[in-house]
Amino acid sequence: MAIHSCMDIVPIFDGLNPEQKREISDAITHIKVKRNETLYLPGDTLDTLYILASGQIHLVKLNENGKEQLVSILQPGEFMGELSIFNTSKTETMAVAKKDSLLCTLRYDAFQAFLLRTPQVAMKMLQALSVRVQAAQRQTLTIATDSVQNRIGRYLLETGGDIGMAKKDLASYLGTTPESVSRTLTALEEQGAIRPTHARKFAILKKELLLHEE
Incomplete structure (x- = not known):
């Protein structure tokens, strides 16, 4: 680089x-x-x-x-x-x-x-800050209102199945526990929604199964 x-x-x-x-x-x-x-x-x-x-x-x-x-x-x-x-x-x-x-x-x-x-750079920086604030607000709302499955499902959809971090870090980011992350990923695999392809990466097979209505 x-x-x-x-x-x-x-x-x-x-x-x-x-x-x-x-x-x-x-x-x-x-x-x-x-x-x-x-x-x-x-x-x-x-x-x-x-x-x-x-x-x-x-x-x-x-x-x-x-x-x-x-x-x-x-x-x-x-x-x-x-x-x-x-x-x-x-x-x-x-x-x-x-x-x-x-x-x-x-x-x-x-x-x-x-x-x-x-x-123009100052304006672009303010725009970037606005995007980051909005993302933080969405994250806070997701943790407060979504089930663990929906939190993990949304994250998989946003990243294309690339978790990109240890389960303990993903759990911290999504406001849950590593055990809940493991159980949810296993359940999604058993349902045929995802399939592991590499370390910390999943192929998304059935998007409709990643989220469920509360």
């Missing part, structure tokens, strides 16, 4: 002219993190925008009982730490690499100055 390919895979940088791309490219630094390495913790004050170039990052929140809740799964092309650009409050999440990852980083002071000169 080209060292500045993160500029090419992040939608907020679409449409930049060559001079603007050079400005961002000159401001970018890079860090590599190993699997299970923590980037930052709840309570940290961030001063950097992180753009995931390769790998996978989990954003985890601690509830009032100290239990971890997986709230977001970042794939290449997505970014984190953006809220602190507009709000200097401490972060509420912990960022953990679930695969060896390469990140492009931008210091807030340089990026804020760039946003002031390129309002």
Whole structure:
């Protein structure tokens, strides 16, 4: 992967002219993190925008009982730490690499100055934030109202059957337990709805069986 390919895979940088791309490219630094390495913790004050170039990052929140809740799964092309650009409050999440990852980083002071000169990037970032807030709201509603089967069924439909993580992480993301995830996946296999193809991947055979009316 080209060292500045993160500029090419992040939608907020679409449409930049060559001079603007050079400005961002000159401001970018890079860090590599190993699997299970923590980037930052709840309570940290961030001063950097992180753009995931390769790998996978989990954003985890601690509830009032100290239990971890997986709230977001970042794939290449997505970014984190953006809220602190507009709000200097401490972060509420912990960022953990679930695969060896390469990140492009931008210091807030340089990026804020760039946003002031390129309002189209600022607008795209606000649009991306809006999409992320809507996704978080849907996730909260799903956990509160859907059965475990429907939560797992929707996730399989959204990912094309690619779970992409350990069952304990999927359980945390969907607000259930690893045992419930295992039972539900086994039941869906027995019903002929899905068939395992590779580690953590399933072929979806009968979409209509993945969801059921409450």
